[in-house]
Amino acid sequence: MEKMPKWADVVLIPLISLILAAILSTLVILAIGENPVEAVNLMVTGALGSTYGWGYTLYYATNFMFTGLAVAVAFHARLFNIGGEGQAMLGGLGVAVACLYIPWPHWSIALLAACAASMLFGAAWAAIPAYLQAKRGSHIVITTIMFNFIAAAFLNYMLVNVMRPQGSQDPATARFPEAVHLPTFQSMFSTAENAVFRGAPANISFFVALLACVVVWALIWRTRLGYEIRAYGHSETGAVYAGISPVRITIIAMLISGALAGLMAINNVMGEAERLVLNATEGAGFIGIAVALMGRSHPFGVFLAAILFGFLYQGGAELALWTSIPRELIVVIQALVILFTGALDNMVRIPLEKLFLGLRKGAE
Amino acid sequence: MEFFVTLVQVLDSTIRLATPLLLACLAGLYSERAGIFDIGLEGKMLMSAFFSAAVAAVTGSVWLGLMAGIGASLILSALHGVASITFRGNQLISGVAINFLASGLTVLIAQSWFQQGGRTPSLFGGGRFEPISFPFAEALDAAPIIGPVYSELLSGHSILVYVAFLMVPLTWWVLYRTRFGLRLRAVGENPAAVDTAGVSVVGLRFAAVAICGVLCGIAGAYLATALQAGFVKEMTAGRGFIALAALIFAKWRPWHAMWACLLFGLLQAIALRFQNIDLGGIIIPVQVMDALPYILTVVILAGFVGKAIPPRAGGEPYVKER
Numbered sequence: 001m002e003k004m005p006k007w008a009d010v011v012l013i014p015l016i017s018l019i020l021a022a023i024l025s026t027l028v029i030l031a032i033g034e035n036p037v038e039a040v041n042l043m044v045t046g047a048l049g050s051t052y053g054w055g056y057t058l059y060y061a062t063n064f065m066f067t068g069l070a071v072a073v074a075f076h077a078r079l080f081n082i083g084g085e086g087q088a089m090l091g092g093l094g095v096a097v098a099c100l101y102i103p104w105p106h107w108s109i110a111l112l113a114a115c116a117a118s119m120l121f122g123a124a125w126a127a128i129p130a131y132l133q134a135k136r137g138s139h140i141v142i143t144t145i146m147f148n149f150i151a152a153a154f155l156n157y158m159l160v161n162v163m164r165p166q167g168s169q170d171p172a173t174a175r176f177p178e179a180v181h182l183p184t185f186q187s188m189f190s191t192a193e194n195a196v197f198r199g200a201p202a203n204i205s206f207f208v209a210l211l212a213c214v215v216v217w218a219l220i221w222r223t224r225l226g227y228e229i230r231a232y233g234h235s236e237t238g239a240v241y242a243g244i245s246p247v248r249i250t251i252i253a254m255l256i257s258g259a260l261a262g263l264m265a266i267n268n269v270m271g272e273a274e275r276l277v278l279n280a281t282e283g284a285g286f287i288g289i290a291v292a293l294m295g296r297s298h299p300f301g302v303f304l305a306a307i308l309f310g311f312l313y314q315g316g317a318e319l320a321l322w323t324s325i326p327r328e329l330i331v332v333i334q335a336l337v338i339l340f341t342g343a344l345d346n347m348v349r350i351p352l353e354k355l356f357l358g359l360r361k362g363a364e
Numbered sequence: 365m366e367f368f369v370t371l372v373q374v375l376d377s378t379i380r381l382a383t384p385l386l387l388a389c390l391a392g393l394y395s396e397r398a399g400i401f402d403i404g405l406e407g408k409m410l411m412s413a414f415f416s417a418a419v420a421a422v423t424g425s426v427w428l429g430l431m432a433g434i435g436a437s438l439i440l441s442a443l444h445g446v447a448s449i450t451f452r453g454n455q456l457i458s459g460v461a462i463n464f465l466a467s468g469l470t471v472l473i474a475q476s477w478f479q480q481g482g483r484t485p486s487l488f489g490g491g492r493f494e495p496i497s498f499p500f501a502e503a504l505d506a507a508p509i510i511g512p513v514y515s516e517l518l519s520g521h522s523i524l525v526y527v528a529f530l531m532v533p534l535t536w537w538v539l540y541r542t543r544f545g546l547r548l549r550a551v552g553e554n555p556a557a558v559d560t561a562g563v564s565v566v567g568l569r570f571a572a573v574a575i576c577g578v579l580c581g582i583a584g585a586y587l588a589t590a591l592q593a594g595f596v597k598e599m600t601a602g603r604g605f606i607a608l609a610a611l612i613f614a615k616w617r618p619w620h621a622m623w624a625c626l627l628f629g630l631l632q633a634i635a636l637r638f639q640n641i642d643l644g645g646i647i648i649p650v651q652v653m654d655a656l657p658y659i660l661t662v663v664i665l666a667g668f669v670g671k672a673i674p675p676r677a678g679g680e681p682y683v684k685e686r
Binding site for chain 1: 403443446447448451452453454455456457458460461462463464465467468469471472473475476479482602605608609612649651652654655658659661662665666667672674
């Protein structure tokens with residue numbers, strides 16, 4: 001017997017967790033002597049009140065969709081890929097290599113090549129922790145954390161010692177050539193008399209992210225491989241009994257996860273910065289954890305959660321601009337979301353299950 | 365002789381840099397030996413670093429600062445305990461949340477209290493831990509070899525450094541020579557057996573998590589009030605994760621933990637002092653030194669050089685049989 005209806009599990013629990021996180025965030029804002037209503041107003045107008053705001057919100061959301069999907073795919077195989085940050089950094093390196101050293105005739109071909117390169121680099125960075133987990137039993141959480149730091153050092157070395165143009169002080173690559181610049185929302189949706197999304201970084205990668213959501217949904221729920229991944233995540237012994245190889249599933253799930261995290265680079269490196277800089281990922285790899293937890297590892301949930309976090313990020317930036325509330329407020333909200341939807345899940349779930357059981361007994 | 369002076373200076377800074385690692389590493393050791401994974405060491409240190417510096421700056425007393433730091437770290441420990449012991453949540457996710465919580469709250473509160481862009485005012489006088497001089501340190505300074513080793517390497521650190529290194533034998537003694545230690549190790553390997561013996565699994569795990577909080581608190585206070593003079597944003601700079609790496613490197617044993625932390629401290633000291641190292645034509649870039657602790661840990665985890673096997677019940681919430 002199900003303890004509670006499915007809709008409660010999918011909708012009610014994340015919603016209650018979100019409300020709890022919001023209440024605590026309000027208390028935090030009150031505690032530092034600011035007005036929460038005014039803060040929310042500023043965030044909404046800043047992030048959603050103009051096409052400029054939307055352009056930033058959707059730009060951030062694109063990043064978080066990729067990293068959220070990355071964490072979600074790994075979650076389905078009961079693997080906690082905390083290394084999205086490092087994989088996204090390496091994805092950026094892949095994009096930079098693809099864009100700088102090959103003269104592409106048109107951005108569309110360059111985009112395909114950059115997608116391939118970023119996925120390849122991201123997957124490669126996930127491959128070693130995946131292999132060590134599958135074959136040697138090294139805990140994937142610890143190895144992926146270590147790989148984040150190794151990636152940061154590696155990228156630092158590449159930018160300072162190898163890819164920095166001569167005479168430049170900045171630890172960054174040269175600008176990508178004009179031909180590989182991706183169309184932004186501004187150039188895609190503006191008409192001659194009405195310019196929209198002016199100066200905002202949202203670009204065509206957003207649609208790649210939407211496509212990725214659909215592809216991941218099809219992969220997880222409509223293919224044999226997806227079934228095997230879910231079966232393995234549900235019960236390892238059951239999966240082995242059904243002839244599913246744990247080594248194969250662990251490695252494949254992590255490769256897909258790493259590739260998705262790496263794919264984020266087409267948005268932030270190719271679409272926005274148009275060169276590779278230090279700390280290009282800005283923690284988006286970690287936000288993927290919050291997004292996947294809130295989205296219940298379902299691509300549609302990830303999509304909604306990514307938009308929410310995109311809104312929080314852009315709203316937080318506006319807040320820092322107009323009030324004395326620093327951007328770090330968003331980090332606190334993010335922590336609370338991870339705490340309530342992830343670690344304290346049972347705190348919401350157990351009373352709710354009791355409530356539903358009680359209701360059902362009452363009905364009988 | 366010049367080489368010797370440099371060596372003493374590098375080793376001296378090794379000890380300073382190894383101290384926060386060692387405290388955090390021992391903190392993790394108690395927690396993980398009791399079966400509670402803790403990747404939130406970083407966050408607890410950061411929280412403590414801020415509150416110790418803030419209270420020390422306001423009151424002018426470093427001891428009050430230390431207490432505040434330990435208190436702040438304990439609150440996060442309690443949160444981790446409630447999430448992972450009481451509500452049987454995912455310990456790793458809880459650790460991630462704690463790291464972000466500390467990272468955001470410290471800057472938010474610092475900005476609200478001091479308006480200095482997320483830092484505390486600089487500490488001076490009684491707001492900092494002063495170095496302690498051993499007896500005759502100055503008189504012996506002129507003596508060859510022994511002089512600098514005694515007066516620079518061993519003497520002249522803050523009290524927390526000595527506390528950290530004394531914690532090593534103490535931890536060994538507690539874990540391997542007391543009843544509490546035996547039970548603590550047992551609860552990390554086979555909690556059901558401990559439960560059957562009539563000892564509270566929940567109580568033991570909470571005790572371990574609390575000890576972890578105290579030690580992380582001291583580590584954070586050391587960073588902000590002894591190693592440096594005040595709190596700056598993200599000042600832990602990944603030390604909690606290096607401590608975690610050291611813990612795995614040491615295979616969850618106290619004496620080995622000390623050597624691992626000294627090794628990683630040495631790497632940091634070398635990276636700080638030399639930047640790029642020229643080994644007769646081959647230049648080792650500074651980034652290699654930065655990455656080496658993590659690479660070494662992955663190698664150890666991979667089991668190519670002796671396998672690191674974590675406590676068996678680590679990461680598993682304990683559910684009483686009915």
